Amino acid sequence: MDNYEKDPGRRALQTRDFLLSFQHAISATERCPIPVIAAIHGAAIGLAVDIATACDIRYAASNSSFSVKEVDIGLAADIGTLARLPKVTGNQSLVQELAYTSRNFGASEAKEIGLISKIVEGGREEVVKAALETAKVIATKSPIAVVGTKRVLLHSRDHSVADNLEYVASWNGAMLQTADLKSSVQAALAKKKASYPPLGKHFSKL
Structure with missing residues (x-):
């Protein structure tokens, strides 16, 4: 044995x-x-x-x-x-x-x-x-916005409201620099569907 x-x-x-x-x-x-x-x-x-x-x-x-x-x-x-x-x-x-x-x-x-x-x-x-x-x-939405929304929602599940508000403020402080925001606003004003580039290659978190 x-x-x-x-x-x-x-x-x-x-x-x-x-x-x-x-x-x-x-x-x-x-x-x-x-x-x-x-x-x-x-x-x-x-x-x-x-x-x-x-x-x-x-x-x-x-x-x-x-x-x-x-x-x-x-x-x-x-x-x-x-x-x-x-x-x-x-x-x-x-x-x-x-x-x-x-x-x-x-x-x-x-x-x-x-x-x-x-x-x-x-x-x-x-x-x-x-x-x-x-x-x-x-898939028609901004991938930056979708990824961020998922992360913030998962964070909110396991943290207080105050902690989550601070988390999303830090997240959006970085992610609001994306060109997707401008594309979304322009598309809305033109009453057209926005088009976003793919996220590209990134290291797997799995």
């Missing part, structure tokens, strides 16, 4: 490292500078809820169902659901009910509690189409 098999402490450390790596992977959508839209269809169970809660926008097909399933297999949901779902829904009591019972809930309840923002009639094809339509709208 190697040290991993013989020693509980070593097993615990390796398990912890694995879980932290897994959490980091699932959190990639949060670290992605541009918004990520989840198009949910069918059964979203356990890990699927972890992934969905890390996305910026969540749509669900009318055939969707959800379950925080981990308690049924003898563990606490450890990849993101228990950290994010209370913030997403703003209802600690409900999240605790869902996590303790692992009961299924449908798209209507998911929208009611704020887990998703739109129910799309149909299945995979329809919800993916709806997500792509929203993505196309976002």
